[in-house]
Amino acid sequence: MASGALPVVWVIVLAVRRGLRRRRAAGVGGAEPPPPPHGGRPGLSGRRRLVKAVFDRLVAAAALVVLAPLLAAVAVAVRASGPGPALSRQRRVGRDGAEFTILRFRTTHRRAEARRVELTGDARGELFRVRRDPRVTPLGALLRRYSIDELPQLVNVLRGDMSLVGPRPPLPEEVARHGDGVRGRPALRPGMTGLWQVSGRxxxxxxxxxxxxxxxxxxxxxxxxxxxxxxxxxxxxxxAGAY
Incomplete structure (x- = not known):
């Protein structure tokens, strides 16, 4: 399998190198290029979508193999930290509005969702994150700080639910409340990371x-x-910005 994947990887590397040369020639240096001069529905099609899908799956598969010992050790540690499963599952909205189950290592005590209502007054806007969240276990705080809790999402990438990089995977209630304001976001699979992740989290x-x-x-x-x-x-x- 590894030898069969080499030509594909080499094609991707060559494409990236050509892209870097073109961007340098055009004077583009930042991670946020200027918006395109045309309107229409944003998204990918044909070869570009295939290249992104192949790149995502190859990297996710390789990462899962390399990180397998770490993933196993974290799963055992989470189970030992208190009652509850090693993984938590939550419904999110993906490409074209299709819902999927996102995977994370469990970082909270049992019945954490039931306590969410009590903390709503401390949450800021739609992105429910609370500093010094009392629902988070000591181990969970460490996993969150370094985003280790999100590593199981590599399985989501391998399944085709997510990409390595893409829009933030919203909750169904967020999409229902702000549907008119997020038009265009479903054109790509949501990502484990994205501009939203490196620009403030x-x-x-x-x-x-x-x-x-x-x-x-x-x-x-x-x-x-x-x-x-x-x-x-x-x-x-x-x-940065992790809690």
């Missing part, structure tokens, strides 16, 4: 995260994905 408002999602969808390129992945490592290492 949960410190962004709902409107700011939607704006970044639309900007990403309208300006997608494999080079942009690689730059966002690179910036994600730096943000995760600093624990």
């Amino acid at each position: 949960p410190d962004l408002s709902w409107e700011e995260s939607v704006r970044l999602d639309l900007r990403y969808v309208e300006n997608w390129s494999l080079t942009l994905d690689l730059r966002i992945l690179w910036r994600t490592w730096a943000a995760v290492a600093r624990g």
Whole structure:
């Protein structure tokens, strides 16, 4: 399987190198290029969508193999930290409005969702994240700080529910409440990371995260994905905005 994947990887590498040369020649240096001069529905089709899908699955499969010992150790530690499963599951909205189950390592005590109502007054906007959340276990706080709790989403990428980079995967109630304001976001699969992740993480408002999602969808390129992945490592290492 590894030898069969080499030609595909080499084609992707060549495409990325050509893209970097074109972007340097055009003077584009940032991770957020200017918006395109045309309107219409943002998204990908044909070869570009295939390249992104192949890249996502190859990287996700390789990462799962390399990280298998870490994933197993974290799963055992989560189970030992208190009652409850190692993984938590939550419904999110993906491409074209289809719902899917997103996977994460469990970082909260049991019955955490029941306590969410009590904390609503401390939540900011639609992105329900609370600093010093009393529902989070000590181990869960560590996993969240370095985004280790999100590693099981590599399985979502391998299944085709998500991409490595893409729009933020919204909750169904967020889409129902702001459907008119998120038009264009479903044109790509949601990502494990994205412009929203490297530009403030949960410190962004709902409107700011939607704006970044639309900007990403309208300006997608494999080079942009690689730059966002690179910036994600730096943000995760600093624990910037993670709680």
